[in-house]
Amino acid sequence: MNSNARLKIKVDGETFKINSLEEENDKLYAVARKNSKITKHLESEIVNNSGREVKIDITDQALESIQEQDKSASTIYTVLTIIATLGVAWVTIIAFGSISPFG
DSSP: OOBOSOEEEEETTEEEEESEEEEETTEEEEEEETTSHHHHHTGGGEEEEETTEEEEEOTTSOEEEEEEOOHHHHHHHHHHHHHHHHHHHHHHHHHHOOOOTTO
16 A cells, blocks of 8 residues: 555544555654654654654554545635635724724
8 A cells, every 4th residue: 555645634532634655564654854843743654754754653553534635625715715805804993993004
């Protein structure tokens, strides 16, 4: 099982973002950025620390779920949140005063 898509995994009740999962010799590894949350959480399980990424042995961890990170949905959600915030700000300005950029 090799996955090249960004993933979210749940280990010991915490959710972590990782770059990929790799299976080698009946062991499961998470590949993540060096400064990621999972790297700090499972520091003792790091087996390969080279470059920008680390390889973490998660074979003995309580792996609860694996989910592919939906990049497009995340982007759409962010854009809609910004639009909604700007819309509320605009309505507030119109409703509560005559704030004019022209003085």
